[in-house]
Amino acid sequence: MKTNDIINLLHNAIEAENMGKKISQKKMAETCGISMRTYQEWRLGSSAPMAIPVVFNMLGMLNDADIVRLVRKINDGQKGAV
Known part of the structure; x- marks a missing residue:
């Protein structure tokens, strides 16, 4: 893709x-x-x-629950950085 x-x-x-x-x-x-x-x-x-293909390849190595947990953690970190 x-x-x-x-x-x-x-x-x-x-x-x-x-x-x-x-x-x-x-x-x-x-x-x-x-x-x-x-x-x-x-x-x-x-x-x-350039990083998007790398990020998606890395996410593809995780199971669904770990992906959701990681994305939520990233989003929480983004909110704290504002």
């Missing part, structure tokens, strides 16, 4: 979690701490964050 496909799947999943409410690329970019242009390029596939 291409990186932009992963970004688009994640964007759509986040919208679905938000009761189907559309989330603009600008808002998503702000939430991710990147420029809107960078986010647009990721979604189009003209540019990609």
Whole structure:
């Protein structure tokens, strides 16, 4: 799977979690701490964050429960850093 496909799947999943409410690329970019242009390029596939394939390969080595636990831990750490 291409990186932009992963970004688009994640964007759509986040919208679905938000009761189907559309989330603009600008808002998503702000939430991710990147420029809107960078986010647009990721979604189009003209540019990609190099770490994503590595991160997903590493996550693929874990069982589902460990993935959920790890993502929650990362999210908790992000909230504390703000």
